[in-house]
Amino acid sequence: MREQMLKYMKQDKLPHVFCPGCGNGTVMHAMFKAIDELQLDTTQILIVGGIGCSSRIATYTIFDSLHTLHGRALPFAIGAKLANPSLKVIVITGDGDASSIGGNHLIHAARRNMSLSVFIVNNYTYGMTGGQYSPTTPIGSFTATSPCGHVEQPFSITDLLVGAGAPFVARTGTFYFNEMVSLMKKALVNDSFSAIDIFTQCPTNYGRSNRLGNPFDLMKSQSDILVPKGKFEQMTEEEREGKFARGLIRDAKIPTFMDHYKACVLLTRRGVRR
C-alpha cells in the first residue's frame, strides 16, 4: 500500500517539509489513494497549488505541477484547463489562500462551474508565516495576530461555495480518512466545479497557540465539531452553534463553463451575434 502511494511522489524529496503531525500529509495520502483507486492517467493530471503549507503538496507529486502565487491557484488552473480541456486539474489550496486573498477567485470559479477538483486544506490559520488568523479561525481562538482572542466570525467555506453556485460541495476532516478518499473520488470523476473543505490539524501553530494538545487531540477536536449532514439538518440553530455539517453538502448536475462555451462557439461560427 505504502509503495503504491510513494509512486505518486518525488521520492528523492522525501520526507516532506510538513511539521510532525501536520494533516497535509494525510490529505496528500487520501488524494493519492483516490487517484490510485480511480486509476487516473497521471500524465493527464495537473496539480495546482497556491502559496502556503498545503499548497506545497503540489510540488511533491509526480504530476505536472504548478506552484503558483498566493491566492491565485484557481485562475492559473482555469487558464490551463481551458487551454487543454483534457487535463484533470486538481487545485490544492489552504483556507487563507482560497478564502482570503483568493476569495474572489473562489466564488467566481464556483459561479462559472469550471471543471476543477478543488481541495481546500482548512487548518484555520496561516501556518507558513507562523500562525496568524485566517477567515476560518474560530472566534475567540488565539493566533499570532489575535493574542487576546480572535474577534471575527469565521467563514463556512461550504456555505460560501453553495451561495456562489458551486454544484459539488463537500466537507470532511483528516480524521475521516475513508470519507475523505470517497469524496475526493467523487470530486475527481465529476466534470463540475467540485470543492471539498477539509478540516486539517496544524499542531505547530494553531494547536500550540490554543493549547489543544498533541496532533491527535487537535485532529480529534476538529473532527468532533463535524456532524454528518443528515444529522446536522435535524439540529436546532442552538445545537448547530460551533458545529459544521460534513459529507456531501451539494451534488447538482448543471452545465459547465465549457458546455456553455461550446454553444457560443457554434453561434460565432455561424456569424450569429446580437
Added chain:
Amino acid sequence: MATKSYLWQGSYATSQGACKAGVNFFAGYPITPSTEVAEVMSWELPQRGGVFIQMEDEIASITALIGASLAGAKAITATSGPGFSLMQEGLGYAKMVEAPLVIVNVMRGGPSTGLPTKPTQADFMQAKWGTHGDSPAIVVCPSSVKESYFLMIHAINLSERFRTPVIFLTDEGVAHMRERVDIDLDADVYIEPRKQPGRHSQYLTFKPDEDLVPHQARFGTGYRTVITGLYHDESGFQNTTREIAYSVQKRLIDKVDLYLDHITNVEETNLDDAELAFVSYGITSRTVQEVIHTANNPKWGALRLITLWPFDDKLIAKKLENVKTLIVPELNMGQMVRELQRLFGSEKKIIPVNRWDGELITPQELQKVAESL
C-alpha cells in the same frame, strides 16, 4: 489575395495582429482605454477554436494567461494603468517560470484612476520596473494603427522565442485612433514556433539550451513539468541556495540581454547629418514627424524607439553618435529621458519636453523648443 484598404481602429489592428499570430487564448478585465481589444477578441477567438474569458479582475486575468500559456496556448490580455499595476505580481511570476505571453497595456495617466480617456505615456517605467526584483523586460510600442497589427505579431513572436512575457505598450491615442490601413490580410507572416522538448528520459523543465532558453513541455504531454515561482533547479523543484539564485536570475536576464540584436527595433529619420535629434516613441513620435516635415531643417533628425525595453544603450548611442542636442518629448513628467541622461551624461544637451495633462504635445510647441536653441 491582394492588398485592400480598411478603416481600422488601433485596438482593432492590435487584435487582428494577435489573431494572425495564432493567439488562441484571451483572459481580461474591462478597463478604459483598452476594452476594445477584449471586445474584438470575444468575437474572433471562439470562431477560431480559441478561448475568450472575462475574468473577475486583472490578477485573475494574468494568472489565467500563465496557466494557459504553460498548457500550450498563445495567450494575450489587454489592460490599462491600474489594471497593469494589478498584474505586476503575475508578470514577475511569468518571467520567473518563463511563460510566453503578451500584455497589451494601453497607457492612461496616473497615479490611481487618473486619466482613463486621455493619451499619456505614463507606464514607460512601470513596464520595466513594475514587478519586484530584477527581471528581463521586453517592451514594444507602436505609433500607428498599421504598425499595431505587425508589431503585435512581432511581440508574440518575441515572447515565444525568449519564453518571457512581452509588453505591448501603446497609448490611448494610437489605440483609439482610426486610420486607413492598406494591408493584405492573407499575406504570409513569420510565426515563431515554440521550442519543443526532446526525449522524455532526459527532460528537465528548466534545462536551458545554448541560447539560454529552456525547452519546457506543455502540461499534459507526459514530461512531468514542474513549475514554481520560487527559485528552482533545472528540474523545476524549489531550490533557494545561493548558487541557484545567482545562476537562475543571471540566466533570466542574459537570455534577453545577450540577444539585443534580435530584439531592438528603432526607426531613424534624417540622422546622418543631424545635430539635433528628437527621441521619442508611440503617439509622440507622430508629433515629431510633423515637425521634421514642416521644418525641413537638414540639421534636425529623429529617432523613434519601437523597442523600449531592453533599452539598447549600444545601438542608441551609435544612432545618436553625431548628434549634439536631444529633445525628448514624452506624455509624462520625464521617464525615458532618464535613460538617455544615464546613457549620455553631460556629453549631450538633453532637453525633456513633457505634458502630463492628457493632451498631446503639438508640433508647434515642439518646434518652438527646437528653434529656441
Added chain:
Amino acid sequence: MSTYKVELFRKFCKSCQICLRICPKQVFSINERGQVIVEDDSRCIGCMQCCNLCPDFALEVTKNGD
C-alpha cells in the same frame, strides 16, 4: 506468528504519535528517545487507521502470508 506485519520507516517518521493514539490495540509505543516504535504487531487487527492517518508515509501494514 502474528496476522499482520507493521513496519515503521524510521527515515520518514516524525514521531507525531498519531498512530500511537489512533491504534485500538496498543501496537505502538515510545522508546526512551521519544521515538514511536512498533511495540507488538501481533496485536494488530489490520484496521489500517495508523497507515491512513500517518501524514508522513512512514507506516506499512501487511497481512502475513500475502
